Amino acid sequence: MTSSTTKAGQAPGPIRRIRALPMLWIGLGAFIGLAALGAITTSTGQPWLIGSFGASGVLLFAYPEGPFSQVRNVIGGHCLTSLVALVCLQVFGPGLLAMAFAGALATVLMVLTRTVHPPAGGNPVIVFMTQPGWSFLLVPTLGGACLLMLTAWIYWKIVRWLTLRSEGASLAKPPEPLA
Numbered sequence: 001m002t003s004s005t006t007k008a009g010q011a012p013g014p015i016r017r018i019r020a021l022p023m024l025w026i027g028l029g030a031f032i033g034l035a036a037l038g039a040i041t042t043s044t045g046q047p048w049l050i051g052s053f054g055a056s057g058v059l060l061f062a063y064p065e066g067p068f069s070q071v072r073n074v075i076g077g078h079c080l081t082s083l084v085a086l087v088c089l090q091v092f093g094p095g096l097l098a099m100a101f102a103g104a105l106a107t108v109l110m111v112l113t114r115t116v117h118p119p120a121g122g123n124p125v126i127v128f129m130t131q132p133g134w135s136f137l138l139v140p141t142l143g144g145a146c147l148l149m150l151t152a153w154i155y156w157k158i159v160r161w162l163t164l165r166s167e168g169a170s171l172a173k174p175p176e177p178l179a
Helices: 022-044 052-063 072-091 096-112 119-129 133-165
Strands: none
Touching: 022 052, 022 133, 052 072, 052 133, 072 096, 072 119, 072 133, 096 119, 096 133, 119 133
């Protein structure tokens, strides 16, 4: 394995070869997940898609086996942070310090409840910027997180099945994007 060129003071690391097929699977999955939420948003007129779901899609489709991509973390993290933000918005009103407090409290509570999902950390910012009603907790937060999680779960089941059929081998997890 050869080393890559690095900046001054950094140790060289191995060059990693990017495999195209896993990248296509990851990209297609993220496209399907976000497009599904966008289609429901368009057809219902309800906001099923929020910015933090884009980052959730990165974890669910690029790193589906990762600790932050688990059901408890994705759904629990999004719901917890949105609830904390909505409560803080009601108690303190809109404002920069209230938003920062909501984000900090949500982070601590995700750690304490073992529901850490980094993209959900953006939900307090979204809540304070848009100032939605309590229904935000159900749609888009719970509904969108559940739909994105379900889409990722079904998607990776299909990819594993297709991969097994084409390779005739057993895969324990989704294909790795880097070799």
